[in-house]
Amino acid sequence: MTDRPSRVDSAALVSLVGAGPGDPELLTWRAIQRLQMADLVLYDGLVPRPVLQLAAQARHVSVARRAGDKVLTQGDVNDQMIAAARRGERVVRLKAGDPFVLGRGGEEALALAAAGVPFEIVPGVSSAVAAPALAGIPVTHRGMASGVLIVSGHDESAFAPALRSLAPHSVTLVVLMGFKMRESLRDVLIASGWRSITPVAVVVNASRPMQRTWIGTLETLDAASPVIEDDEPAAIIIGEVVTLATALDIATPLASEDTTWQPMTTPRL
Amino acid sequence: MTDRPSRVDSAALVSLVGAGPGDPELLTWRAIQRLQMADLVLYDGLVPRPVLQLAAQARHVSVARRAGDKVLTQGDVNDQMIAAARRGERVVRLKAGDPFVLGRGGEEALALAAAGVPFEIVPGVSSAVAAPALAGIPVTHRGMASGVLIVSGHDESAFAPALRSLAPHSVTLVVLMGFKMRESLRDVLIASGWRSITPVAVVVNASRPMQRTWIGTLETLDAASPVIEDDEPAAIIIGEVVTLATALDIATPLASEDTTWQPMTTPRL
Numbered sequence: 001m002t003d004r005p006s007r008v009d010s011a012a013l014v015s016l017v018g019a020g021p022g023d024p025e026l027l028t029w030r031a032i033q034r035l036q037m038a039d040l041v042l043y044d045g046l047v048p049r050p051v052l053q054l055a056a057q058a059r060h061v062s063v064a065r066r067a068g069d070k071v072l073t074q075g076d077v078n079d080q081m082i083a084a085a086r087r088g089e090r091v092v093r094l095k096a097g098d099p100f101v102l103g104r105g106g107e108e109a110l111a112l113a114a115a116g117v118p119f120e121i122v123p124g125v126s127s128a129v130a131a132p133a134l135a136g137i138p139v140t141h142r143g144m145a146s147g148v149l150i151v152s153g154h155d156e157s158a159f160a161p162a163l164r165s166l167a168p169h170s171v172t173l174v175v176l177m178g179f180k181m182r183e184s185l186r187d188v189l190i191a192s193g194w195r196s197i198t199p200v201a202v203v204v205n206a207s208r209p210m211q212r213t214w215i216g217t218l219e220t221l222d223a224a225s226p227v228i229e230d231d232e233p234a235a236i237i238i239g240e241v242v243t244l245a246t247a248l249d250i251a252t253p254l255a256s257e258d259t260t261w262q263p264m265t266t267p268r269l
Numbered sequence: 270m271t272d273r274p275s276r277v278d279s280a281a282l283v284s285l286v287g288a289g290p291g292d293p294e295l296l297t298w299r300a301i302q303r304l305q306m307a308d309l310v311l312y313d314g315l316v317p318r319p320v321l322q323l324a325a326q327a328r329h330v331s332v333a334r335r336a337g338d339k340v341l342t343q344g345d346v347n348d349q350m351i352a353a354a355r356r357g358e359r360v361v362r363l364k365a366g367d368p369f370v371l372g373r374g375g376e377e378a379l380a381l382a383a384a385g386v387p388f389e390i391v392p393g394v395s396s397a398v399a400a401p402a403l404a405g406i407p408v409t410h411r412g413m414a415s416g417v418l419i420v421s422g423h424d425e426s427a428f429a430p431a432l433r434s435l436a437p438h439s440v441t442l443v444v445l446m447g448f449k450m451r452e453s454l455r456d457v458l459i460a461s462g463w464r465s466i467t468p469v470a471v472v473v474n475a476s477r478p479m480q481r482t483w484i485g486t487l488e489t490l491d492a493a494s495p496v497i498e499d500d501e502p503a504a505i506i507i508g509e510v511v512t513l514a515t516a517l518d519i520a521t522p523l524a525s526e527d528t529t530w531q532p533m534t535t536p537r538l
């Protein structure tokens with residue numbers, strides 16, 4: 001694979017690249033190539049340092065909003081990408097997970113298209129699938145779930161309309177960026193007919209050294225709160241498939257207290 | 270990255286590996302490593318030859334069912350994985366897309382766990398996200414869709430319960446393995462209140478040289494039929510986000526005839 005000539009389309013000066021859930025080994029081969037050739041990398045706060053180190057020759061610009069930092073608006077990000085591309089630089093816009101799964105990659109792609117800047121999409125491994133998988137939970141499983149609904153949990157208006165209508169237990173639910181909204185999430189689902197004992201997992205820092213999994217139920221989701229920091233990425237998985245984590249011996253078994261934590265046991269960096 | 274020592278957990282003798290949508294450049298770095306070290310690779314029919322060529326030292330066993338071929342049952346696949354692992358061989362079970370997104374990876378993981386064979390999951394880029402992305406369609410987009418429902422389309426009982434209940438247009442729908450069931454899919458959605466003019470895309474052979482995209486509406490989904498072969502993987506994307514393919518200039522614009530095909534224009538093998 002390393003012997004092949006580069007297949008970069010020379011016309012694609014901006015690559016919107018999915019960085020995967022965090023572990024550099026879960027980058028795609030194309031993402032690695034783009035990082036190694038980049039002149040400028042614009043990255044989100046969730047992208048870990050070992051991934052950025054692949055872009056050794058590039059200028060790195062964080063677009064994360066953190067207390068005290070200068071805030072880079074979406075307009076600033078777009079302007080920087082467009083200006084660099086017009087100077088002939090190879091730009092990587094690196095996004096946690098996949099650029100098009102709750103990543104606002106579409107907005108940036110539209111800005112590039114409007115400016116006439118050539119770009120490409122490099123899909124990545126989404127945390128919505130990898131976080132449960134690395135905790136031993138298949139989001140679909142014959143006889144349990146033949147589908148999965150992935151929603152943003154950042155506010156109730158983002159998830160409530162779909163969740164209020166969906167037949168309870170008809171598919172697995174995965175909620176990203178929703179840990180702060182867990183009470184609202186629980187209330188919406190229980191009011192819509194989901195059983196309060198529906199199994200729930202919260203997978204924090206999926207694929208990273210600090211990965212850990214909480215297993216409980218909709219009713220006990222509150223109990224997960226003391227052990228998750230605000231800036232840690234968390235995926236919430238809701239449905240019968242969560243019970244498979246026990247059989248698959250990767251995540252912690254369903255404990256009688258409904259609240260247990262343990263570090264991941266799968267290979268990782 | 271290539272200089273790093275291998276991080277393979279020596280206890281993990283079977284790797285359930287997502288091969289991504291087809292393009293070898295969309296394999297993860299870990300998947301490439303596992304293939305290069307494998308003694309035995311069990312692969313589905315959808316995994317293309319260039320991906321298999323990475324496992325140059327391994328025996329290759331196809332588990333695909335094709336007319337005339339000897340049929341390898343799921344039990345046969347499990348038995349081969351377990352027997353090889355017990356001989357100390359490194360086994361890669363290679364699955365198109367992601368092993369846990371409609372890939373029956375959970376069943377194989379359970380069989381391995383029951384046999385006491387150590388295994389790991391290597392998540393992959395799911396076609397459910399990559400197929401629309403490579404056609405210029407973000408499955409989520411602010412103001413259009415804050416979630417995506419991924420379902421199997423292999424029979425009506427797999428998708429109808431969820432789709433009949435879901436509030437129309439509340440999320441993007443992605444249907445894998447559902448092209449044969451497109452009439453049933455259309456009927457279920459229109460009967461449930463989805464507008465007949467809802468934009469629909471069918472992306473065939475995503476990320477492969479023969480990738481192409483049909484764009485139409487729910488009502489005209491029948492018209493996509495003459496140009497898709499039975500053994501070509503197809504993803505159906507339903508929702509307002511399909512209209513972005515036009516603006517993103519990757520897929521074909523919405524044509525007045527509702528039926529147009531064109532080859533992909535993004536970089537590929």
